[in-house]
Amino acid sequence: MVLNKIEALLEKYENGETTLAEEQALKQFFSEEDVPAHLEVYKSMFAYYKVSQEEVFTQKLPLESKRRFTFKWISVAAAVVLLFGFYWASSESSEDLGTYDxxxxxxxxxxxxxxxxxxxxxxxxxxxxxxxxxxxxxxxxxxxxxxxxxxxxxxxxxxx
CATH class of the missing domain: 1.20.5 (Single alpha-helices involved in coiled-coils or other helix-helix interfaces)
Structure with missing residues (x-):
């Protein structure tokens, strides 16, 4: 009876239709020592999930980087070049546009x-x-x- 229920839960799991409680029941079943031979494949999969759930990332992440500092100055320099270009182009545009007297x-x-x-x-x-x-x-x-x-x-x- 329990084996039929586990196989039904596995089918639901493969279709992505299980609830968290059902997945917990599957993890509990496959963490036991005596698993039927035709379900041994699933044992290693659920064991991996259990191990990966317990992993903790302990390294420090650098929040400020030198790269960000460089990008800030590149954007400031680009804005200055654009402003200078607009000023220079507008100062030379005093040419005759073909008006008639x-x-x-x-x-x-x-x-x-x-x-x-x-x-x-x-x-x-x-x-x-x-x-x-x-x-x-x-x-x-x-x-x-x-x-x-x-x-x-x-x-x-x-x-x-």
């Missing part, structure tokens, strides 16, 4: 740019013309649905 010339340039943008947009919308054909196809499908509904009504009346 003559309002008529500026108006002509804007008109030319907007005409080019309009032309490119019209090219893009001309390729979408096939969507109208898709809409016509979906309208045809709606007629087919009406036909299907009518045939379902006819067949329902014939069944009754």
């Amino acid at each position: 003559d309002p008529e010339l500026a108006y002509l340039e804007v008109t030319k740019s907007l005409a080019m943008i309009s032309e490119k947009l019209n090219q893009g919308t001309s390729t979408i013309g096939y969507l109208e054909e898709v809409n016509k196809g979906t309208a045809t499908i709606s007629y087919l649905k009406e036909l299907e509904n009518a045939t379902q009504i006819i067949f329902k009346e014939q069944k009754h």
Whole structure:
């Protein structure tokens, strides 16, 4: 009877379904000297768990390291280099950006740019013309649905 219970607990253990109390019962059973031969494999496994549970880590862990100190100074140096780079780039950016003094010339340039943008947009919308054909196809499908509904009504009346 006890052996059947242990085998059932082992099956639950292998499936990961045991409770802590059931695992404790298995550890207790396999810590005894007389274990059946077909369960000897499990004895060494549970003995390992018992030994590893009693192990204690006694070494001191260094919480402050020299490596952390180095990373701190590298990050400070990187921030200084970035700030210097931003300052240097902003001090040299006082160049002419292509402004127009003559309002008529500026108006002509804007008109030319907007005409080019309009032309490119019209090219893009001309390729979408096939969507109208898709809409016509979906309208045809709606007629087919009406036909299907009518045939379902006819067949329902014939069944009754």
